[in-house]
Amino acid sequence: TIRAVVEGVGHYLPERIVPNTWFEEFLDTSDEWIRTRSGIERRHFAAEGETTSDLAVKAATVALENAGLTADDIDGVLVATSTPDLTFPSVATMVQSRLGMTRGFGFDVQAVCAGFIYALANANALIVSGQAKRLLIIGAETFSRIMDWEDRSTCVLFGDGAGALVLGAAEGEGTSDDRGILATDLNSDGRYRDMLYVDGGVSTTGTSGKLRMQGNPLFRQAVEKLTSTAETALASAGLGHDDINWIVPHQANIRIIAGTAKKMGVPLDRVIVTVQEHGNTSAASIPLAMAEGVAQGKIKRGDLIVSEAIGGGLAWGAVVLRW
Ligand code: ACO
Numbered sequence: 001t002i003r004a005v006v007e008g009v010g011h012y013l014p015e016r017i018v019p020n021t022w023f024e025e026f027l028d029t030s031d032e033w034i035r036t037r038s039g040i041e042r043r044h045f046a047a048e049g050e051t052t053s054d055l056a057v058k059a060a061t062v063a064l065e066n067a068g069l070t071a072d073d074i075d076g077v078l079v080a081t082s083t084p085d086l087t088f089p090s091v092a093t094m095v096q097s098r099l100g101m102t103r104g105f106g107f108d109v110q111a112v113c114a115g116f117i118y119a120l121a122n123a124n125a126l127i128v129s130g131q132a133k134r135l136l137i138i139g140a141e142t143f144s145r146i147m148d149w150e151d152r153s154t155c156v157l158f159g160d161g162a163g164a165l166v167l168g169a170a171e172g173e174g175t176s177d178d179r180g181i182l183a184t185d186l187n188s189d190g191r192y193r194d195m196l197y198v199d200g201g202v203s204t205t206g207t208s209g210k211l212r213m214q215g216n217p218l219f220r221q222a223v224e225k226l227t228s229t230a231e232t233a234l235a236s237a238g239l240g241h242d243d244i245n246w247i248v249p250h251q252a253n254i255r256i257i258a259g260t261a262k263k264m265g266v267p268l269d270r271v272i273v274t275v276q277e278h279g280n281t282s283a284a285s286i287p288l289a290m291a292e293g294v295a296q297g298k299i300k301r302g303d304l305i306v307s308e309a310i311g312g313g314l315a316w317g318a319v320v321l322r323w
Contacts, residue, residue, distance in 0.1 A: 001172055003180030004127040006323055007134070008067025008166035011291035012058035013044040013278070020156065027152045034156050039254025043159030043279030045144045051085040053094040055162035056140035059287070060095055063136065063164035071099035074166075075132040077106035078123055080115030080139045080283035082312070083146060084108060087202055091140065104132075111188070112196070113250050113311025115139060115283030120165075120307075120319045121184040127169045138164040139283035146198055148210040157252070158211070159279030163287025176238055179302065181321045183237035185229045188315040192221070196312040218314075222252070223259040225316045230264060230308040233318040241265045243304050248293060250309030251275035251285040260308065272298065282311065299323055 019042045020031035034040055046055065056079055064070060077099075079092040092106030111118040116139040126132040140162035147155040172178035195218045200209020226249070234240060241264050249257050251274050261271045272293040274285070281288060286307050293299035303323045310316035 001174030001178070002128050002130065002169050003172050003178050004124045004167045005170040005180040006165055006321070007168045008063045008065070008069065009164070009287070009291050009294055010059050010062025010064070010066050011161065011163040011288050012055050012062065013161045013288070014046040014050060014055065016045050016047060017042050018045050023152070023156050026149070027156070029152045029156060038157055039275045040157065040279045041276040044161055046142045046160040052081055052083050052140045052142045053085050053091045053098070055142070055160065056091055056095050056138045056164070057098045059140065059162035059164040060099060060136055060138055063166050067166040069134070069166060071101045073134055074101060074136050075104045075134050076126065077101070077104070077136045077138065078109055078119045079106070080109045080111070080119040080137075081141055082110055082112050082115065082282060083142045095138065111311070111315040112313060113252065113280070113282045113285070114309040114313070114315040114317050115311070116286045117184070117307060117309045117317040117319055118186060118315070120181065121186055121317065123167050124181040124184060127167060134166065134168045136164060136166055138162060139285070139287045141282045141284045143211070143280070143282055146208065146211045153215055154211055154213050157280050159281050161278055161281040161284045161288050163284050163291050165287055165290070176322070179322045181319060182239075183233045183320040184317065185233040185236065186317040187225070187229060188313045190313060192314040195221070195314065219253065219256060221314065222256045222310050223263060225310055225314070226256070226260045226308045227263040229316055229318040230260070230306050233320045234306060237320045239304065239320065244270065244306050245303035246293060246299055246305050247271045248286055248289050248305055248307045250311070251278060251289060252280045
């Protein structure tokens, strides 16, 4: 049986770190409100002129080094993003050329905060079906570019960054003890479009628009849908919550992260939490948290990881993988 196995991980965060107190200067908000309602303490913002592809290339370069590979070894690049440099070409093709790749393919995946889960599921399908042997999967975002700086209910929550994985094909027994992606579960429901969207685009306003969110109704959807997708993916891998070493969740809000872990019967000390440092980096949050979990010596080879995410669409999903 062919499995898509993690061979390397890397991340990049823009240099500028913005603490919650920065928002107090121009908004009716407080460090206290942001911390207690979201768990966020600071976030990184890209410099002027620094683009999503810049962040993606840096994260990808670290992931390739971590895997002991070069761009020549890669068959394709998948970038999960909702904040591309341009409407087209894809960020993935920009990364491809900047890594010096002249063969293989690249494309972007747009499923907002669930984008990295969608990209992993696509990458897994390409590898398991034999269409690619080695892929670079990147989550990269510059959500600071779509913030309404007058809307205190959204602009304090998001940050910029990128994370990347190298996935390679490996032959195994086909059991849940094998390393690699064991199961995926994807869902979306467009009836919820008004809960989280950007109010501009090519075929409507001709502008890039700003993020709009009904935080509280979304919050209530999140815990239920995240628990259900994670449990579906776990069951299809033939596993249960006792088998989980680490939940690596999308990092939107500590209360959503903790609520989902509790509902799944997993203690918070088996959850990788980075929301306090990064804010919500949309499609970048899961690979950033994976990179952080490895760097802190928490995630080790052979560990069972469950990742789950929900975002605009609504779109949500989960991946079960043995690291
Ligand atoms: N500072 C001070 N007060 C604020 C702020 C702020 N920055 N923002 C909102 N408030 C006020 C509101 O106006 C409201 O005041 P009111 O009661 O007088 O009307 C009060 O705080 C409570 O607001 P709620 O929205 O009910 O607060 P809640 O506890 O739901 O927390 C939050 C808000 C943090 C947005 C939460 O709902 C949340 O995290 N929702 C989910 C968001 C999410 O997961 N998004 C991402 C998924 S998709 C993606 O990642 C792109």
